[in-house]
Structures are given as structure tokens and as C-alpha cells.
Amino acid sequence: MVALIKRLFNMRIVRYGLVGGIGIPINVVALFIFQHLLSIFHLTVNFSWFGHHSSVNLLYALASACAFEVSTTINFLLNQIFTYGEQRLHGWHWVRRALKAQLTSLSALLLSFTIGLVLVYGLHVNEYLANPIGIIVVFIYNFFISKRFVYRPTPTTTTPVGELLDEPVEVPTR
Structure with missing residues (x-):
């Protein structure tokens, strides 16, 4: 069982998925925080559409955009460290x-x-x-x-040549 878990963690897509899974609750918590922080502002827009008057509260849209930025930034950092940690x-x-x-x-x-x-x-x-x-x-x-x-990988990262080429590289033996 431990060997299977180690093999799964060696798969980049599994590590990427775990980071994405962490990003979901981060987004939800950030959304909650931003909705409460931004609720002090009156973010309602009034408009008319073919004689019909309406108003839209932009609180959710703005809070959602802020939460998206928080979770995206944290996901990027975690992916850089955990999923692609070999790329310095x-x-x-x-x-x-x-x-x-x-x-x-x-x-x-x-x-x-x-x-x-x-x-x-x-x-x-x-x-x-x-x-x-x-x-x-x-x-x-x-x-x-x-x-x-x-x-x-960029040429300035310390990455094996095979990963730069995105294919295995055979090293000749003598």
C-alpha cells in the first residue's frame, strides 16, 4: 500500500490534483472573507433595459474575483513548490x-x-x-x-536535460 501511495505521489498529475483540491476550500474561505469585508460598500448598480428598471448587487462578483486571485496565487505557489519543485x-x-x-x-x-x-x-x-x-x-x-x-522548464532552472526536452534522454555508457 505504501509503495502504491509513493508511486501515486510520483505522478505529477496527482500532485497537481491535490494542490487543486486544496485550492477549492481556500477559494470558499476567501470568498466568505471578501464578501464580509466588501459588504460595507454599497456595490449596487442601477440600470434600465428597454424601459425595465433593475439593480444588480456586485458584491458577489467582486468578492468572487478577489477569492479567485487568492486561490490562484496560493495554487501557483504550491504547484511551484510541490508539483514542480525540481525546477528552481x-x-x-x-x-x-x-x-x-x-x-x-x-x-x-x-x-x-x-x-x-x-x-x-x-x-x-x-x-x-x-x-x-x-x-x-x-x-x-x-x-x-x-x-x-x-x-x-526554462534554461535557467536546474532541470535535467530530459525534462527540458520533455522526453527521456539516454546517457551513453563507456
Whole structure:
């Protein structure tokens, strides 16, 4: 059993999934905190639409965006340390990689939202089924796009040559 657990932890996608799993409660707690902190502001927008007057409270939208940033940043740090710990970053490489992580997270959020809309409104799938489907699809997308775009080793990281090439390298023996 211990050997199986060690083998699972050696799989990068499992470590990435564990970090993502940690990010969910972080996002929920951050959302709760930001909703309470931002509730002192009156974030209601009034508008008219074809003679119909309405108002929208922007508290959830703003709190959700702030919570997304908190959880995305923590996920990036944990992935850099736990999932891709062999890649040592120095100086501005951290900032560059963090910005790339933000872009991929935003693209994953947009993709998840789109999948949910298509499933619920286009295919009439129950929203409680559509949401997990979107999460699973986006997890797979986010892992592979992050592997290629965010966590691709840079020449300045101390990474084995095989990982730079993303394929095993045979070292000739004498």
C-alpha cells in the first residue's frame, strides 16, 4: 500500500490534483472573507433595459474575483513548490511564471463557465451535474496547458536535460 501511495505521489498529475483540491476550500474561505469585508460598500448598480428598471448587487462578483486571485496565487505557489519543485526559479522568472499561471487560470475559468452554459442552457443538463463535468474537463485542460505554458522548464532552472526536452534522454555508457 505504501509503495502504491509513493508511486501515486510520483505522478505529477496527482500532485497537481491535490494542490487543486486544496485550492477549492481556500477559494470558499476567501470568498466568505471578501464578501464580509466588501459588504460595507454599497456595490449596487442601477440600470434600465428597454424601459425595465433593475439593480444588480456586485458584491458577489467582486468578492468572487478577489477569492479567485487568492486561490490562484496560493495554487501557483504550491504547484511551484510541490508539483514542480525540481525546477528552481530565480529573480524575475518567478514573476513571469506567476503571470503565466494567472493567464492559464483565467482561461480555465472562462472555459469552465462556457462549458457550464452550454451544458445547462444548450443541452438542458442539470446544473449540479454540469458543474462537476466542467470542473473535470477544465482540470485536465488546466494541467496540460500549465505543463506546456507555465511550468515548462526554462534554461535557467536546474532541470535535467530530459525534462527540458520533455522526453527521456539516454546517457551513453563507456
